[in-house]
Amino acid sequence: MADKLKIAKVENVKVLGGGEVSTVTLHLTAHHLILLQHFTNELPSKEVKTQTRESWFAYPMIANCTFRPTSPGSALESSIRLRGRDFRFFTLNFSDEKLAWDVYESLKGATCRLGSIEKLYAFHYEAPPPERQVNGWSLYNAKEEWRRQGISSKSKDKGWRISRINADYTFAPTYPALLPVPSSISDNTLNYAGRYRSRSRIPVLTYLHPVNNCSIIRSSQPLTGLRGNRSVQDEKLVHACFSAPGTECEGNSTSAYLCSTRNLDRDSSSSNNSSDSSTQRPILDDLNSSSSLEEIATKDQIYGAQRQNLIVDARPTVNALAMQAVGLGSENMDHYKFASKIYLGIDNIHVMRDSLGKVIEAIKDSDISKISPNKEKLAKSGWLKHITGLLEGSALIARQVGIRHSNVLIHCSDGWDRTSQLSALAQLLLDPYYRTIDGFIVLIEKDWLAFGHMFQHRSGFLNSEKWFSVQSDALAGSAIQPGSNNEGRGDAIENAFLSAKRFFNKSNQSQEGINDFEAEILGQEETVSKSSIKDDITTREATKPKETSPVFHQFLDATYQLLHQYPTRFEFNERFLRRLLYHLYSCQYGTFLYNSEKSRREARVQDRTASVWGYFLSRRAEFTNKDYSGGEIDDHVCGKERILLPHPDRIRWWNEIFNRTDKEMNGPGHEDCRDQKASIRTLSYTDDLSHTNPTITVARQHSVSGKMSSLTGLRDGIAGLALGIGKSSLGQKSPSRKQPIELEMQ
Structure with missing residues (x-):
């Protein structure tokens, strides 16, 4: 160096x-x-x-x-x-x-x-004795975590097994070595199903609810393409994930949001094949409302009496359907009639990167001035809107699993950005263990590191010469x-x-809508093409600025919102989150280096670098929340419930992370950003496009009217639009996107 x-x-x-x-x-x-x-x-x-x-x-x-x-x-x-x-x-x-x-x-x-990750500080850092006494690398053990969730060859079969099909990482290089899958599904079926999912990231279990045995499944997008390809093996796998036996509620529970007074419907397909929209609409409406737990508990509905298994596509509908132009896409619900599908409308990495850039524009003069941030720019950045969207989408998943006693499959494009955010946040809402210091570390290790979030690409550890510039004296x-x-x-x-x-x-404003999902397609193509090229290590590990994005930052920000709203329910404090973001970028530890479990094992980071968890655990007192209640769970006592639900109207700026005071970013004079925030209030079936919520939509498997049948060609029409993206630069009129199309119905 x-x-x-x-x-x-x-x-x-x-x-x-x-x-x-x-x-x-x-x-x-x-x-x-x-x-x-x-x-x-x-x-x-x-x-x-x-x-x-x-x-x-x-x-x-x-x-x-x-x-x-x-x-x-x-x-x-x-x-x-x-x-x-x-x-x-x-x-x-x-x-x-x-x-x-x-x-x-x-x-x-x-x-x-530098030219190589191995030249970063992590490979030269000598941890002090207190850190060396704590083996941060041993804190997460996949087998132990699955055993904690009740999945083990030595315990009662809950409908799941641990597959070793990816033990050598040849099946899915970006997936962990151990994959929890339904007991009824063989590895041979998994092999065929892998051909239908982007990068073979098949639907696998990430969380099993300890009370009702319902699950959170994660995967990548299916390879439907313009021809509407299907895979019987994938359909069988998803159905098996959704058909694992439920747990009958025990005891005389008055906690309406955790236990049903009826036995759970064990046949997920039968409960979802009903075409009676009047029966299903109240359940879905309430599922996605902003009601508090107390409000939900007072309703007359019997929760858990009817499963509503969901496939959650985190993307905007237009983006998901446009991916068909490059052979990808989203599930055709004609082949997944045992579930419903929703689109959350969460934007891609490029939009999130630009949003943070706008926040930086609002605070960038803090070196030369003590003036407060530009509040108008903060409001227009859309940052709080994105954080709100993540939390509301995660709350929807948590309600579905913890209250509706149903199963959820989450995916976005490749299943390592938005999927990791939603999956981890939903588990944080559902499981008090993940709100402890040790549990939060396990959650990050499992849903971010093991499941292949591309920390190296998203964080740009080797920086870029594009971020260095020389400005002439004239400027x-x-x-x-x-x-x-x-x-x-x-x-x-x-x-x-x-x-x-x-x-x-201003002149380019009309192009923004098209550029949004065009960037997603181009980014997908770029990653696919470059992954097949065996280049030298310098090129392979170089930072690509357009692949960087504050995905993990957003997860920590959303966690901060929960900590602020529930200050006694988390063992860790705000400084823990802030220092975690710092050490993501400091490259002092090997924990976040590389893009996958496979790459970290090949680089032997556990042998050659220190774990960031040693830093935190050797200083546990500094990062412990003094207001923590101890994590006691009693679903009969308000304030001790197992599940947490965020309050979207209380989303605020995490001022500490931006080195600003609370008054500067959240005090008087701060513009009310509620209009900028995502609004996920009603999840319902509708025949009328004009009344569709622009943020979250439902893909229904049955047509209940002629109007719905007339919309079956919508997906092909939007996918066809993607083929004409390039024409927009040739003087042809761009389609208006004032009201984004957010509806897919079969």
């Missing part, structure tokens, strides 16, 4: 942060930029003592670096403006332009010119040079560029 550094030390550098200037000495080490500040402190004895403050900045934490050199004789100093992935912003000002160049090139070399105005006499020039130039940007954004 030393060969990447052109300079190791620079003195008398002015640092601008929070609108204040201080003088520091820079130290550039192999893996960190260190800011060393000397200051004096007068003691009570009138003695003046010199103290030192060190600020360490790991190179992978650099999210953006802009160098503004100045010509000789300029009144301005050369500067390097840095933005961290932990949302720290600061500017380094240099009196010597040559030193500034050397620092910039050193930062660039140590950050995005180096006074925006980061307080006290200069050239303030007007810089602001005028910046305003001119902003005006031009607004003009082009």
Whole structure:
């Protein structure tokens, strides 16, 4: 790493942060930029003592670096403006332009010119003794977790077994080695079913409810294509997942939302084949309402008396159907008549990346000013809307499993982004174990790491040269040079560029709808084509900026919302979540490196790096919630119920993660973002497109009227639209997307 550094030390550098200037000495080490500040402190004895403050900045934490050199004789100093992935912003000002160049090139070399994951700090970090005493790698054991859920060869058969079909990762390289599948399904059937799911990510169990034996299943999208391909083996597998025997409620329970007064209907297909919409509508309406647990408990309905097994497609309907153009798509419910399907309308990684970018635009000047964030930009970022959508979708799944005593299959495209978010959050709502420190770690290990969330691609550990830029002196105005006499020039130039940007954004607004699912298709094609190319390690591990996205960040943000709404129900505190996001990007530990369980085993990360869980568990007291109630479960006592349900109207900014005060982001004057938030209120069958909720929709397996039958060609029509995406750049009129089509019916 030393060969990447052109300079190791620079003195008398002015640092601008929070609108204040201080003088520091820079130290550039192999893996960190260190800011060393000397200051004096007068003691009570009138003695003046010199103290030192060190600020360490790991190179992978650099999210953006802009160098503004100045010509000789300029009144301005050369500067390097840095933005961290932990949302720290600061500017380094240099009196010597040559030193500034050397620092910039050193930062660039140590950050995005490593060429290999194995050159990151994790492979060189020596954990201190307290961390070494805690074996973080042993905390998660797949067999033990499945045994905790009641699945073991030595225990009573609950309808599930552990398949070793992927023991060598040849069946599904991005899946874990051990796959919980229905006992009635052979590995031979799994082999055939794998050909019908993207990347062979077949439907497998991720959670089994301890009270009613209902399940959360996860997978990738099916390969239906434009011809409507089907797989009998896949249909058999999904049916078996939904047909595992339920558990009869015991005791005289008055907890209406956890136990039915009737036996559970063990035949899922018979309960879902009814065409009586008047019978099913109240159940679905209430399932997706924002009612509290107390409100649900007072209703006259008998919960769990009728199963409503669901296939949850996390994507917007248009995106899901457009994927048929490249041979992918969503389930044709004519072949899955034992279930209903819904679309949650959660946007793809590109939309989420852009949304966070807009949040950054609102807070980006925190290095040069103490002014509060731009609240209008915060509201327009859509960030809270996305967090709300995730929580409401997860609550829908939790209600379905924990209250409706039904099974749910979740997928998005490849099943490692939105699927991981929804699956993990739903389990957090359902199972108090996952709200403990150890349980939350197990949840991340299982649903994020083992099931193949692409941490390397989404986080961009090796950074990108596109995130480093040099701005000429002509643009180096006074925006980061307080006290200069050239303030007007810089602001005028910046305003001119902003005006031009607004003009082009406005002219391109009509393209946004098409670009949304076009990016999803292109991203899918890019990943598929490049995965088949055996390239050198540098190209293979290089960061692709368009594949980065704050997917895990959103999961932690949603968890923060639950912690804030239920402050006594979680063993960990807010700082635990904040430090977890920090260490995702610090690359100090090997836990989040690479994209899959297979890749981590091949790289031997457990032997060569330390686990981030050792960091947290060796400091357990620092990350323990002092208000934690202890996790006692009593479904007869309000406040001790097993299940939690989020309150969408209480979603707020996680101000600590953005290094802002609560008043700055959530205080008076903050625009009410409720109109920006997702609104998932009613899940019902409807014949009328104009009354369809634009966020969440139902795919029904039966037509109950001629109007529904007339809509059977909708899917093919939308998929055909995807084939014409390229024509939009040839002067043809783009279709309006004021009201996104969010309905699929058979």
